[in-house]
Structures are given as structure tokens and as C-alpha cells.
Amino acid sequence: MGVFSALTTAVTGMQAQSYALENISGNIANSRTAGFKRVDTSFSDLVPDSALNRQIAGSVASYSRATNTIQGDLNATRIDTNAAINGDGFFVVDQRQSGVGASTQFANSNLYTRRGDFDFDADGYLVNGAGYYLKGQKIDPVTGQIIGSQPDVLRITKDQFPAKATTQIEYSANIPAYPKTNNANTSTPGSELLNAGTGFGTNPGTTASGGTGTVVGSDLTTFLNRSIPGGSVTVYDTLGKATSVELRWAKVSNAAAGPPAVADTWNLFIAENTGATGTTVAYRNVDTDITFDNTGKMTSPASGNITIPPMTIGGNAISPASAPISIVTNGTSLTQNGDTSGQIDARSIRQNGYTAGTLDRVSISNEGQVIGTFSNGQVVPLAQIAVARFNAGNALKRLDGGAFEETIESGAPIVGLGTAALIGGNVEQSNTDIADEFSKMIVTQQAYSANTKVISTAQEMLRDVFNIIR
Incomplete structure (x- = not known):
């Protein structure tokens, strides 16, 4: 039965190599397919049960071996x-x-x-x-x-x-210890101050100091000459409507020699209507004294936040009482130090609102x-x-x-x-390596041809047997 077994074994060899060639052809065909994972072929020998000294090599079976976990380029x-x-x-x-x-x-x-x-x-x-x-x-x-x-x-x-309404303005700036306003004159002490009680028809100081907290149109020129610009930022309401907010600073008092020492005090104003005349409000005081110690550190408000009062700018209402806008300094990003320019160095003005998009x-x-x-x-x-x-x-x-x-x-x-x-x-990309597949294809072809040679040899041996019978 050895010759007949050789025939069936060679047939399984041909089948196994055909299966391998099918996988190789599929791998090559998908070498440009995105995400493709090649399929390799593994072979397993099939050995019949026999005595120890009569064991034979046996036939072969082929199986697929996945490469799903091997990454492509x-x-x-x-x-x-x-x-x-x-x-x-x-x-x-x-x-x-x-x-x-x-x-x-x-x-x-x-x-x-x-x-x-x-x-x-x-x-x-x-x-x-x-x-x-x-x-x-x-x-x-x-x-x-x-x-x-x-x-x-x-x-x-x-x-x-x-849209998101603005609720915070992050303000980072340095305020000059000596503001160079239009009125400032180094030979005249206090000329750099707001002097809210002098030259104003309506006192623009804070309400706590007896002022109205507003700059009216008739006092606009006087106010601009006694203050310096602090930058501007665009804020948004709940509908995403944009409004430009212009800041302006005015120094109210200088520190007095102590004890007890009186800190440098500033007032912040927001432009409400820069074209105002008569008694119409042009700028509104945030109605809070902002103070700095002799190291330039902000000491008041203690929270470091300055709340903008409800106001209307260009017909748009901003900072309503129900959701006021806070100017956030964290007590450290707003300082008062010497500056030869005498102007506000606004390093950063950012807000957290935006329009719809x-x-x-x-x-x-x-x-x-x-x-x-x-x-x-x-x-x-x-x-x-x-x-x-x-x-x-x-x-x-x-x-x-x-x-x-x-x-x-x-x-x-x-x-x-x-x-x-x-x-x-x-x-x-596919994890197929074309060069490797060609190498496997050559080996597979040779193995297939070798199995056909086994069949041809077995056929010749059977022919010799049949010739003996004749």
C-alpha cells in the first residue's frame, strides 16, 4: 500500500500548497488595500497510528494564520x-x-x-x-x-x-505710578491726578467719596485730559451681539507718608458714549477704588475682581445685575510700577464670551x-x-x-x-510585504512541483507492477 499512500500524500501536499498560493494571491491583490491584514498559511502533519518502528512521515493539512495584530505602515x-x-x-x-x-x-x-x-x-x-x-x-x-x-x-x-455671554474679562496690565496725562506736569504736584472735585461740573468720583460715578458729556474733555487709556475688548451678550468695551484709568490719590500710609488709589471708567454732550453719560465709573501698596501690588479689591456695573453701550445692554461682567486680575496680573512712558501697558485682555458660529x-x-x-x-x-x-x-x-x-x-x-x-x-496601509509574498510564492511553487513529481514517480512504479502481471 506504500505506493498508493504516496499518491494520496502527494495529493494532500498539492492541496496544501494550493491553499497557500490562494492566500498569497489574496495578500498580493490587497497589498494596496487600506487596513488590510494579510493571511499567512501554516501547515500541520497528519500521521497515522502505527507501530513505533513503522511510523511514516504522513500527509499534510493547511490552515490560515491571521495577522490582525500586526500594524501596517x-x-x-x-x-x-x-x-x-x-x-x-x-x-x-x-x-x-x-x-x-x-x-x-x-x-x-x-x-x-x-x-x-x-x-x-x-x-x-x-x-x-x-x-x-x-x-x-x-x-x-x-x-x-x-x-x-x-x-x-x-x-x-x-x-x-x-453664543455665550461674556461673564469675565481677564485683564493683565501694568499701571504707571506716574500717569502722563495731558495735564500732568512734573513741576506741579498732583497735576497727574483726576481731581474730581475741581474742574468738573459733575463729580465723576465713586459714590462712596461723594461723587456720581459718571462722566457727563460737558465734562468729557476735562476727563480725557486727566486720565489714560487702558485698552479695549469686545464682549458678547446672550444672543451673541458684540459690544466694544473701552477702559480708561484715572489716578485719584498718591500714597501719603505714614504711618498710617495711604495707598495709591485709582478709578476705572468704562466708555458708555464717547460722543455724549451735555448731561448725557460719556463714561461710567465702576464705583470701586483700586489701590496698590508701595511694592506695586494690588491691595483692593481684596478678591482681585472688579465688577462692571449695568450699563448700555451703543444701544446694547451689558453686565446686567443678574449676570454681571467681572474684570479678573487674580490680584497679581494688575500691578502699579514705574513706567517711563507713563501709559498703561496692557499685556493681555481676554474675555470668555463669543457669538454663535x-x-x-x-x-x-x-x-x-x-x-x-x-x-x-x-x-x-x-x-x-x-x-x-x-x-x-x-x-x-x-x-x-x-x-x-x-x-x-x-x-x-x-x-x-x-x-x-x-x-x-x-x-x-496593508501589512502585506510584496517581496516576502513573492519569496513565499516561489517556495510554494517549488513544493507544488515536487508533489507532482512524487505522483509521476508513483505512477511509473505502478506501471512497472502492472507490467509484471502481464
Whole structure:
């Protein structure tokens, strides 16, 4: 029976090498397929049960060996919505069943892929080149909190980003110890001060000092000559309407020799109507004395915050009593030091409000967040991409389009990036090495030819047997 066994063994060898060649051809065919994972071939010998001194080499069987966990090269595409996983893990995706737009029906099953060439379709869904839809969790753009606990198909719409009213103005500046106002004269002590009680028809000092807290139109020239500009900033109301807020500083008193020492005192004014005349209010005092000690440190208000009173600028009401705007200095960013220019050195004036905006572009961060950039300058996370890892990633079941399905052997998915990172604007390429596949193809061809030679030899031996019988 040895000759006949040799024939069947050679046939299994041919079958095994044919199977290997099929995998090689598939790997080569998909060498340019994004996210493709090559399939290698492993061989196993099949040995019949026999006595120890009668054991034979046996026949062969071929099996597939997955390379799902072997990463391919990353290719920069410059498409913001493309993403590649650098490390372990798979994108969680789903398949569309029917419907369009918001009525699109999905299979509601989690599939997994390394193919990250995602882009928006007409309905705002992120879909890759194989037709799989990206899943994740939406993020509230206002609060920054993740919505829900389970990943769902992501849909990014170009809804308007709501406006936010200004509540804080971060102010960082140095005020000169000696302000060079138009009236300032070093030979005349006190000429640099506001002197609210002299030259004003209406006292613009704080109400605590007996003033009205306002500069009227008829006193505008006098006020401008006794104060210095402090910068300006644009603030927004709840509807996103912009209003320019101009700051102006006036020194009220210099420190007196002590004890007890009297600190340098300033008043801050906000422009309400710079074109005012007569008794119309032009500037409004924030009605708070701002003081500095002899080291230039702000000592009052103790909180470091200056509240802007309710006022109307250019017809727009700002800083209502229900939501006043605070000028925040933290007690350290506003100082009084000597400055030869005699002017305010406003290093930074920033506020936290903005007008409504529309989505301009979307990108993907290393943490797997879908980041939206809006026309109002806001950059906020819109969604968290779902990434899953498996204890046995090579045991996933392959599907069309570079997708995989969970199996008992692969174990349950572990959701989260882990030590991996997402690289936006990149796509993972096939992990097929053409040169290696050609080498395997040559070896496979030689092995196949050798098996055919075994069959030819066995056939000749059988012919000799038949000739004996004749």
C-alpha cells in the first residue's frame, strides 16, 4: 500500500500548497488595500497510528494564520477625518441597513476594523471606503460631557454653535505710578491726578467719596485730559451681539507718608458714549477704588475682581445685575510700577464670551476625539471615537471590507485606547510585504512541483507492477 499512500500524500501536499498560493494571491491583490491584514498559511502533519518502528512521515493539512495584530505602515493623507490607530485596537463600526439622513437604520451590531479612511457622507455620518460607519459617543459642545454610555453611530451635523455671554474679562496690565496725562506736569504736584472735585461740573468720583460715578458729556474733555487709556475688548451678550468695551484709568490719590500710609488709589471708567454732550453719560465709573501698596501690588479689591456695573453701550445692554461682567486680575496680573512712558501697558485682555458660529472643519485628536472648529473661533470636542481591544485579536472572524467580528476565541472587546494613540490625517496601509509574498510564492511553487513529481514517480512504479502481471 506504500505506493498508493504516496499518491494520496502527494495529493494532500498539492492541496496544501494550493491553499497557500490562494492566500498569497489574496495578500498580493490587497497589498494596496487600506487596513488590510494579510493571511499567512501554516501547515500541520497528519500521521497515522502505527507501530513505533513503522511510523511514516504522513500527509499534510493547511490552515490560515491571521495577522490582525500586526500594524501596517501609516500613510499621511491630509484628510482631517482620516485616522490611524498607532498601537493595539480596532475602530468600532456598524453597517447601514436602510433609510437616509436622520432616518438611516443600522444593524446595531459592533464590528471592528483598522481601516480608518473615514469621511463625511451627505448626511453627516463618518463612513470609511468599505462602507462601514464609525461609532462613538457624542460630547456636549457646551459642557464637554460625554453623552450616553454606549457607542453609537456618529453623526456630525453643521448645527449652529450657541453664543455665550461674556461673564469675565481677564485683564493683565501694568499701571504707571506716574500717569502722563495731558495735564500732568512734573513741576506741579498732583497735576497727574483726576481731581474730581475741581474742574468738573459733575463729580465723576465713586459714590462712596461723594461723587456720581459718571462722566457727563460737558465734562468729557476735562476727563480725557486727566486720565489714560487702558485698552479695549469686545464682549458678547446672550444672543451673541458684540459690544466694544473701552477702559480708561484715572489716578485719584498718591500714597501719603505714614504711618498710617495711604495707598495709591485709582478709578476705572468704562466708555458708555464717547460722543455724549451735555448731561448725557460719556463714561461710567465702576464705583470701586483700586489701590496698590508701595511694592506695586494690588491691595483692593481684596478678591482681585472688579465688577462692571449695568450699563448700555451703543444701544446694547451689558453686565446686567443678574449676570454681571467681572474684570479678573487674580490680584497679581494688575500691578502699579514705574513706567517711563507713563501709559498703561496692557499685556493681555481676554474675555470668555463669543457669538454663535457654524462648523467650519473637523479633525481627530490623538485621544480619539472628534474636534470641531467653528466660525466663531471656538475649538471644542464633538465626539469620542470608540476603540476596542481584544485579548486574542488574531481570533477575530474576517468579513468583507477589512472588518472583523467578535468570536468566542477572541474574547469580549475591551473598550478604550489603552496605550495606543490615534493619528489624525493618516490611514493605515496593508501589512502585506510584496517581496516576502513573492519569496513565499516561489517556495510554494517549488513544493507544488515536487508533489507532482512524487505522483509521476508513483505512477511509473505502478506501471512497472502492472507490467509484471502481464
